[in-house]
Each structure stands twice: as structure tokens, then as C-alpha cells.
Amino acid sequence: TEGYLKAAYGSDSYINFEGGISGSLSDSWSARLSGLYRDRSGYVDNEFTGESEAYEGYDEFAFRLQFLYEPNDSFSGLFNVHHHDLDGTARLFRANIIRPGSNDFASNYNFDDVFYDGQNFQDVESTGFLARMEWDLGRTTLTSVTGYETVEVLSRGDIDGGFGAAFLPNFGPGFIPFSSESADGIPDHDQFSQEFRLASNEWGALDWQLGFFYFTEDLSIDSFSFDSLAGGVQNGFATQTQETDSIAVFGSVNYDLTEDTILQVGLRWSDDEKDFVAQRFESPLAFLGVGPIGPLRANPEDDEWSGDISLHHYFNDDVSVYGRIARGFRAPTIPGRILFGDIGSVADSETSLSLEAGVKSTLADGRVRLNAAIYSYTVDDQQLTAVGGTQNFNTLINAEESEGSGLEVEFEGLLTEDFLVTAALSYNDTEIKDSNLAIAPCASGCTVLDPPGAVEGTVSIDGNPLPQAPEWVFSATARWSREMAGGEMFVFADYYWRDEVNFFLYESAEYTGDSLGELGLRAGYRWNGQEVALYGRNITDEEELVGGIDFNNLTGFVNEPRFFGIEYNINF
Secondary structure (H helix, E strand, O other): OEEEEEEEEEHHHEEEEEEEEEEEOOOOEEEEEEEEEEEEOOOEEEOOOOEEEEEOOEEEEEEEEEEEEEEEOOEEEEEEEEEEEEEEOOOOOEOOOEOOOOOOEOOOOOOOEEOOOOOOEEEEEEEEEEEEEEEEOOOEEEEEEEEEEEEEEEEEEEOOOOEEOOOOOOEEOOOOOOOOEEEEEEEEEEEEEEEEEEEEOOOOOEEEEEEEEEEEEEEEEEEEEEEHHHOOEEEEEEEEEEEEEEEEEEEEEEEEOOOOEEEEEEEEEEEEEEEEEEEEEEOOOHHHOOOOEEEEEEOOEEEEEEEEEEEEEEOOOOEEEEEEEEEEEEOOEOOOOOOOOOOOOOEOOEEEEEEEEEEEEEEHHHOEEEEEEEEEEEEEEEEEEEOOOOOOOOEEEEEEEEEEEEEEEEEEEEEEOOEEEEEEEEEEEEEEEOOOOEEOOOOOOOOEOOOEOOOOOOEEOOOOOOOOOOOEEEEEEEEEEEEEOOEEEEEEEEEEEEOOEEOOOOOEOOOEEOOEEEEEEEEEEEEOOEEEEEEEEOOOOOOOEEEEEOOOOOEEEEOOOOEEEEEEEEEO
């Protein structure tokens, strides 16, 4: 029998209790039960209603129960049931926090305040089951993985991020053209998957694997609109249902060309079919004569081959090189949000071709690990999401082609017996390549930097980077420890930095995020299976835009604030 308990307290009355216990039930059965409870008070005030600490609090509970069955050496079964429940806040949209003509914060921005005349909350409840069974058949092993998941979600937000509207006497902060409050929910969802794999057991120079995969999902989504100016009364409702069935067969072969060179070949055939229905029962634009619509139906289906070939060569036990070429496939996708639009969109299948080469090494008698890789990829008919623009809904589109290339370097070094350092650096250059692809830009008064598209009211996004794709990313950790009074004192630091990012497919002066770096620290003392530590996240309290809403006003949202806490752990 073994287990652990963890208790923590932090900023904004944050509490965290976590624990797990496992042990034997009989000669063949063992079990493990783990659980989690977290609670945090809100720390953002609603200055419009006068409610303090109204948002960013949450209450969270989760558990997982696992059973392991091992009656003999030829069979094992691992079974688990898990549940998660979250009652909290949806993303906080903040009206006009971006200064026009730049991506700087406007003078009205204050992290601790919002001005909402609508509601904001998010409830998520999920439950699932997993069974993994393995049969040792002698020269082969048969593996079965069965999964079932279900989830219920309701998320509601004040999308305009402010109060009132321009046609009323009072509105703000800044210019609010019209009120927007909406919600999306998943009232019904069932997802089942089954995979079988048959693999060789050390056949010498040749090893192989064959498999079959099946996936089915029934999904229902409800979309609502509310009139914040009339006390939040519902004024729009639409539904969508989607049934998905997907199957795949796959196989891979590993062959030792020489004692030091290994060839691996993998191949997969996938078939995906969707049955989609959407219907709008009430439009939030009824005052403009817009009424119900539907049912709208779509039944996309596609099948495709994908696979990869890789070659690994080992110069010795410490240094190896590899190269890989792979072809990927993504089935058609449907967003189907028709509450604010009359036309559903279907994105066709996309395929990708990627190349990668790299080196892996262990140096200095195992005290240093250094890996490096270069890569490039091309995606044909890439599925992209045109977010917002002139209306409050997303449209899926296909770009003729997008390209990316870059490099990654990883380092891990035990510089002294007490000091361990890790670092990773990556560069990624992406580009959308489609001279005919144009989308509607913002309707919020932003400064668009792209040239006009072929259709009036659109802009060309040919040559733009992919959204939320920084060119440079760097991360590092450092851990120092020292034996003291029968235990160990330690200090651990981690740092993450990313380059600037573009929020949307089009480029503008406002909807970009500057480079962002966040530092974390943890310091404590360990003794006899126990630990007490002080820790902090984003301790320099960096605040940056990380996203925006572009159809109403210069709405933005920001990263997580500085956080401090104390934690106690015990292992037994």
C-alpha cells in the first residue's frame, strides 16, 4: 500500500487538496483511488453592477478509480473510471482595452475590473471509462483499448465586454456599437472508441504491428443569444447535432538494416463520415426580419492513406541521427454555428507532407543530453477558422496551401551534483499560400494591414503567418538542491518566453500579442517523504494581450496574473 496527500493555499483564497492511495486487493487484483478538489475566489470586480470579486473564481472536483487485474503472466487488464466537475468563469472579454492603431493597453484597462451588464459563467461535467487489456500469445501480443466519454458543458459570456450600446444614453467602456451576450452548451454527448493491436514479441531483425481503430460520437450543441439591455432575456436559439463514425486500419514494420541502422515504415488507411443537422428556431436579429432557418444538413465523407518512413542510425550508445518523412490526413470538419448566420460551412479534407531530421546525444559521461532537429511541412487544403470579422460566428475555410519550417534544440545538463539545468529553443516560420483566399476583416475599427481582396469588403491573407504561431519559443528550468539537517533544501525556477503572435488570419495593428515571458519559482524542504514549499507563477506579473474579439469593439483578453502559494506534500 502506498499513497500521497497534498494540500495547498494561495492567492485569492486558493485551496487545493489532492491525494491518492493504491494497494493490493488479492493475489490478482490491485486498485488505486485518486481525487482532487480545488477552490479559488474571484479576483475581478464588476464595476457596472458594483459586485466585487465577481469573476475568475472556480470550484473543481475530480476523481479516478483504477483496477489492475493480473491473474497470470499472459494477461493483464487495467480499468479506470474518471469524473471531472468544474463550476467557474468563462473567458473574460474586456471592451476597448486595446489602443487604436497599436496593440498597447488603452487607458481604461485595469486587470482587476470589468464592466458587464451580462452574465459570465462556465459549467463542465465529464465522465469516462477506459479498459486496456493485453494478452501475451507467445510470439505476439494482442492489445485492446476501449474508451467511453461523455460531457455536458454550458458556457455563457458578455461578448461585447462592456455595458449598454451606442444608441442608448450610457455605454462603455469606450464605444459599444451594440450589445452581445451569448452562450453555447453541450447537453448531450457520447463518444466510444475501440482499438486492437497485434504486435510481434522481439522477432530479431524484424518487428511489426497491425491494428484496427473504430470511433463513434453523438454530439448535440445548443446556441443561445440574450438581450443584456432587457435584463438578459433569451432572444435567440439554435441547435446542431453531429454523428461521426470513423474507422482505420494501420500497420508498421521495424527492420534492422544493420546492427546500427533501423528502418521503420508505417501505413494507415482512415475513413471518416459525418451526419450533421443544424436548425435555428429564433434569431437574435428578428427585429431586422431574420427568422428561423433549417434544418440545414451536411454529410461529408472521405477516406485517405497516410504513413511515414524513418531511418535511425546509431554511431554509438550515446549519439544517433534520424530522418523521417510523413504524410498526414485530417477528415472534413463542420462548425455549423448558424445562430448569427444563415449558411453553415464545411471544410474539405486536408493532407500534409512533413520532413524532419535530427540528432540525439548523451555527453559528458551521461551528465549532458543534447538534441537538435530541423523540419519543414506543407499542408494542402489546410482547414482554417475565420473567427468573427463582421459577425459573431466562425467560418471554416480551406487554404490552398500553407507551409512551415523550423528547428528545435533541447539541452539538459547536470552541471554539478546539486545543479540541474534544462533549456529548449525553437524557431517556426509559417505562411499561408493562397492568392485567391480572402476573408472579412474586423468590424471593430481595427487598423487592417492586409491588401484588399477580390471581393469588396474582404482582405487577402496570402503570405500571412498562421494565427497564434510564434516564430521563436524559449523555455528553461534550473534546480539547485543541498542536503541539510537530514533532509534536502531545494530551489526550482522555470521560465517560458514566446515571440509575438497574430490573433487572426488577417493582420492588424491591434490584434497582435507582444512577446510574453513568465517566470515561476518554487523553494522548499524535503524530509522523510514530506515536503513543504513556497511557489509563485508569473512572479514578475507580466500582463499581455493573448486574444481578441473583432466584430463589436476593440475587445481583448489577457494572460493569467501573478500567483503565490504554499504547499505541503506527504508520501507514504
